[in-house]
Amino acid sequence: MADVALPSGGAVRRSLLAGNALPLVIFIAFALLPLIAAFKAEAYVLSLVTRVMIFAIAALSLDLLIGYGALISFGHAAFIGLGAYAVGILGAHGVHDALISLPVALAVSALFAWTTGIVCLRTKGVYFIMITLAFGQMVFFIGTSLAPYGGDDGLTIRMRSTLAGLPIFASDRALYYVCLACLLGAYLLCRALIASRFGRVYRGARENALRMGTIGFEVYRFQLVMYVIAGMLAGLAGFLLGNATDFVSPAYMAWQRSGDLLIMVILGGIGTLNGAIIGAAAFLLTEEWLSGLTEHWKVIFGPLLVLVAVFARGGLIGVAARLQGMLRG
Amino acid sequence: MSLTLFIVQTLNGLQLGVLLFLIAAGLTLVFGVMDFINLAHGVQYMLGAYLAVMFYGLTGNFLFALILALGAALAFGLILEFAVFRHLYDRDHLDQVIATFGIILFLNQGVKLLWGASPLSLPMPEIFSGSVVLMPGILYPVWRLVIIGSGLAVALILYLLVGHTRVGMLVRAGATNAPMVSALGVNIRRLFMIVFGFGTMLAGFAGIMIAPILSVEPGMGDTILILAFVVIVIGGIGSIRGAFLAALIIGLVDTLGRSFAVDILRLFMAPSPARTVGPAIASMLIYLLMAVVLYLRPAGLFPAKGRA
Numbered sequence: 001m002a003d004v005a006l007p008s009g010g011a012v013r014r015s016l017l018a019g020n021a022l023p024l025v026i027f028i029a030f031a032l033l034p035l036i037a038a039f040k041a042e043a044y045v046l047s048l049v050t051r052v053m054i055f056a057i058a059a060l061s062l063d064l065l066i067g068y069g070a071l072i073s074f075g076h077a078a079f080i081g082l083g084a085y086a087v088g089i090l091g092a093h094g095v096h097d098a099l100i101s102l103p104v105a106l107a108v109s110a111l112f113a114w115t116t117g118i119v120c121l122r123t124k125g126v127y128f129i130m131i132t133l134a135f136g137q138m139v140f141f142i143g144t145s146l147a148p149y150g151g152d153d154g155l156t157i158r159m160r161s162t163l164a165g166l167p168i169f170a171s172d173r174a175l176y177y178v179c180l181a182c183l184l185g186a187y188l189l190c191r192a193l194i195a196s197r198f199g200r201v202y203r204g205a206r207e208n209a210l211r212m213g214t215i216g217f218e219v220y221r222f223q224l225v226m227y228v229i230a231g232m233l234a235g236l237a238g239f240l241l242g243n244a245t246d247f248v249s250p251a252y253m254a255w256q257r258s259g260d261l262l263i264m265v266i267l268g269g270i271g272t273l274n275g276a277i278i279g280a281a282a283f284l285l286t287e288e289w290l291s292g293l294t295e296h297w298k299v300i301f302g303p304l305l306v307l308v309a310v311f312a313r314g315g316l317i318g319v320a321a322r323l324q325g326m327l328r329g
Numbered sequence: 330m331s332l333t334l335f336i337v338q339t340l341n342g343l344q345l346g347v348l349l350f351l352i353a354a355g356l357t358l359v360f361g362v363m364d365f366i367n368l369a370h371g372v373q374y375m376l377g378a379y380l381a382v383m384f385y386g387l388t389g390n391f392l393f394a395l396i397l398a399l400g401a402a403l404a405f406g407l408i409l410e411f412a413v414f415r416h417l418y419d420r421d422h423l424d425q426v427i428a429t430f431g432i433i434l435f436l437n438q439g440v441k442l443l444w445g446a447s448p449l450s451l452p453m454p455e456i457f458s459g460s461v462v463l464m465p466g467i468l469y470p471v472w473r474l475v476i477i478g479s480g481l482a483v484a485l486i487l488y489l490l491v492g493h494t495r496v497g498m499l500v501r502a503g504a505t506n507a508p509m510v511s512a513l514g515v516n517i518r519r520l521f522m523i524v525f526g527f528g529t530m531l532a533g534f535a536g537i538m539i540a541p542i543l544s545v546e547p548g549m550g551d552t553i554l555i556l557a558f559v560v561i562v563i564g565g566i567g568s569i570r571g572a573f574l575a576a577l578i579i580g581l582v583d584t585l586g587r588s589f590a591v592d593i594l595r596l597f598m599a600p601s602p603a604r605t606v607g608p609a610i611a612s613m614l615i616y617l618l619m620a621v622v623l624y625l626r627p628a629g630l631f632p633a634k635g636r637a
Contacts, residue, residue: 072423119620123627126366130562131623133555134616145609255555259430266427296442302435309428310416
């Protein structure tokens with residue numbers, strides 16, 4: 001959280017730059033990548049990195065819950081599925097415009113987050129993990145039973161969304177920049193939320209919910225609002241994913257996908273926001289790289305995760321911070 | 330829905346229930362006593378099945394295969410405990426999740442490398458391979474009855490071990506308050522190792538017993554792991570009694586739900602939507618049950634720790 005709290009004193013300018021250097025580098029890299037990719041295997045690179053950015057949005061939203069609220073959700077992939085199914089089902093009925101499908105995706109995610117949040121937030125710790133898993137599984141099974149929309153096999157999205165009739169998602173490069181804009185927006189929103197008074201109360205509840213209650217905050221309501229916001233952001237990721245893959249299936253909401261999201265956030269370093277983006281990139285790119293090397297890439301990837309868990313406290317961000325500390329002496 | 334079908338499905342539900350109990354018992358103890366989330370518990374179950382297939386191939390005798398596979402599963406579990414888990418007991422739950430998830434990936438792929446991706450099968454012992462007439466008109470496979478019987482026997486042994494021995498007393502004390510037990514001079518690391526080894530062996534045993542009627546394949550532990558977590562959460566973490574009861578409930582609800590959901594829905598729905606919605610509702614039933622139980626009792630049916 002060090003990068004979020006604003007420093008005071010004479011070094012404000014320098015520290016501000018230091019705290020923002022990493023996200024600046026990340027976003028500039030994302031913005032310039034298509035220019036470099038234009039020379040080599042453009043379609044492949046664009047679709048891979050678009051995927052990375054979409055999952056980064058979902059990971060960011062999960063980090064809001066895990067890193068800042070100690071609310072470990074094991075059913076976060078459900079929101080991605082809801083967002084993607086909103087695009088798919090509306091598309092199947094001939095509604096392709098993002099002005100309709102995006103609000104619907106967000107509204108469905110928000111409604112699901114709100115109704116399940118009321119139940120989930122009654123529990124704590126491991127029980128919270130399991131009850132979010134339960135709701136995630138319920139959505140998964142609803143997806144498999146949607147026979148008119150493909151059931152188990154999923155649903156092909158024939159046409160990407162348009163915006164007020166304009167085909168802004170039509171080319172891969174346009175979709176790439178739309179995803180980048182969404183990621184940037186989500187990132188800035190998360191930072192603003194965390195730094196706001198609302199965010200401070202929410203973070204306070206992570207440290208000591210009882211004390212926050214005693215000084216007059218009903219933490220449950222703060223957590224519920226954050227749960228809804230995180231759900232909507234993941235729903236946005238689902239909306240983009242549906243457009244990027246032209247396909248949606250219940251597999252998007254399987255518990256393994258929720259596990260993947262958790263791994264991304266932990267791998268990057270929880271409670272840092274930057275870590276969520278880096279974790280999503282590290283996870284998906286390593287997966288892509290190893291699966292190109294050998295069919296049995298999981299034999300390598302599994303032990304890598306174990307090594308990260310045992311040796312890399314605080315994820316990749318934590319390791320980087322310690323290396324930096326060592327270099328400074 | 331005929332009575333015959335109902336009886337057979339109830340027995341199938343019981344069989345799933347005891348199987349879940351075998352897996353959940355170890356999971357709930359490891360979780361309750363060591364506060365350790367072991368996602369890799371499901372692959373121990375898978376490993377038990379694979380080891381049994383391998384040793385059966387070597388010895389050609391089910392009993393030898395059972396004993397050797399149990400020993401190997403125990404040894405493997407202890408190696409994992411020594412090499413990886415031991416370093417994670419004091420750590421955040423999230424670190425444990427990521428490490429054990431890594432082990433799942435590794436082992437699922439590892440068995441694919443060693444034994445191939447196609448499902449294997451384990452022949453059941455000759456004497457138990459037939460069916461038995463339970464009632465006029467109801468034939469039931471003997472092996473499923475053997476599974477139910479051995480599961481109940483393990484439950485009884487566990488009850489005696491945990492309820493009436495010194496080690497069991499320490500385990501119960503550990504589930505309630507591990508630091509206090511340690512402060513009283515008990516070697517908590519050794520207790521952890523015993524609990525862990527025992528849990529591993531039970532999961533392996535479940536895998537071996539189910540191998541003759543299920544196909545042995547990579548990833549077979551993943552689904553059952555989630556079910557086992559549902560069981561221990563409903564039962565209350567750290568409670569063997571809770572795990573037993575919850576396992577039987579889940580086994581019965583899931584099996585009966587899957588067989589009769591469509592029939593029940595047809596009582597008040599048109600047949601065609603009932604056929605689409607039925608299976609989905611049946612699959613959701615246990616998760617609905619878990620949500621309801623946790624809503625009413627946020628720490629499960631029999632919370633081991635004093636706090637509610």
